[in-house]
Amino acid sequence: MQTAIPQPPKWQIYLAFAAIYVIWGSTYLGIRFTNESIPPFLMSGMRFVIAGSCLYLYARIVNKAPAPTWPNIKAAAMVGFLLILIGNGGVAYAELTIPSSIAALLIATSPVWFVLLGWLFFGNARPNSKVISGLVLGLAGMVVLIGPGQLTGHALDMLGLGIIVFSTIGWTVGSxxxxxxxxxxxxxxxxxxxxxxxxxxxxxxxxLRGEVANFHVEQVSLKSWLAFGYLIVFGSLVGFNAYSWLIRVVPPSQASTYAYVNPLVAVILGWLFGGEAITWQMLLAGAFILPGVILILRAKAKNPKPEVVPEEVT
Incomplete structure (x- = not known):
């Protein structure tokens, strides 16, 4: 049984919120920078093996956690397949052709998939009118964002967009x-x-994709190495552990507000540091997606039934 955590000082809570808002919002641009000279699946694989090894050693040596059982390992392997391979790996691959800001906007629809799939397949509560309104807005925003490029003058890569949607669904099922x-x-x-x-x-x-055989470490740029280190230390270790702690000391619906703050951070950082354009199509999609997510999260906050909260590691 998990021991209850005493209510911490407010400054610690604010610091944890700042971590998941800013750090997780910045990881989309970090992935794009690593993709410039490190293949996406190889980069993501190394990142999570290193981060997972550090966290395991910390848990076993410092926290004195017991060794996992075989059922523990099998369950973690299933979750890792869905969350890390499909969820994170798919996003990293899609960002070869999709701007990080658009990837973040699409991933902001994750509460939509949580409500739909949780209701249809996992026995969660039937969506009420406020949640349904949020679903409609979120899905409308997806249609605007992934539809033909009449509003931008050029079409986005449909395969990349489809992979991000599939990755978001995979993440939802794993969670x-x-x-x-x-x-x-x-x-x-x-x-x-x-x-x-x-x-x-x-x-x-x-x-299998030949990324290992064709990888040449001497060709990796300094920017990619710095982004890779940032993703390990801040994206995986600091950000995820801040979130894991936060959902134990504040209502989950409050912690999950990262779902609509991260895209705003990603869009701004992509524009400032990645040379990504902010288009009317993106703004229009965001005007549908973000209010829709807010409606869903607020409706869930008033629902006494325990929530399932997205824990996306980007």
Missing amino acids: LYSSVSKTLAPPLIHTALQMLAGGIFLLLMAT
Whole structure:
């Protein structure tokens, strides 16, 4: 049984919110920078194997966590396959052709998929009128964003857009599976195991795609190395652990507000540092998606039934 955490000082809560708002919003641009000279599946695989190994050693040595059982490992492998390989690996691959800001906007629809798939397949509550309104707005925003490029004058890569949508659905299924699995290890160990398992799956995918054989470390740019280190330290270790702590000390619906703050951060950073344009099509899509997500999250906050909260590691 998990021990309750005493209510921490407000400044610690604010700092954790700042971490998931800014850090997770910045990881989309970080992935784009690593993609410039490191293949996407290889980069993501190395990132999560390193982060998962560090977290596992910390949990076992510092926190004295017990060793995982075989059922713990199997459950973490399933979650790692869905969250890390499909969810994160798919986004990294799609960002070869899709701007990081647009990827973040599409991923902001994750609460839409949580409501729909949780209701249809995992026994969650039927959506009420406010949630349905949020679903309609969120899906309308997706249609605007991935539709033909009449508003921008040029079409986006449809395969990349489709991969991001598929990755978001994979992430949702993995998170929902975590919420009903009875064989998960304690939180830190489970997080480390899913990172390790997902990282191994990503490295296998990188090998199958020829990324390992064709990779030349001397060709990696300094910018890609710096972004890679940032993703490991801040995106995986600091950001995810800040979120894991936050959802234990504040209502989950408050913690999940990152779902509509991250895209704003990603769009601004992509414009400032990545040379990405802010188009009317993006603004129009955001005007549908973000209010829709807010409606869903606020409706869930008033629902006494326990929530499933998206825990996306970007």
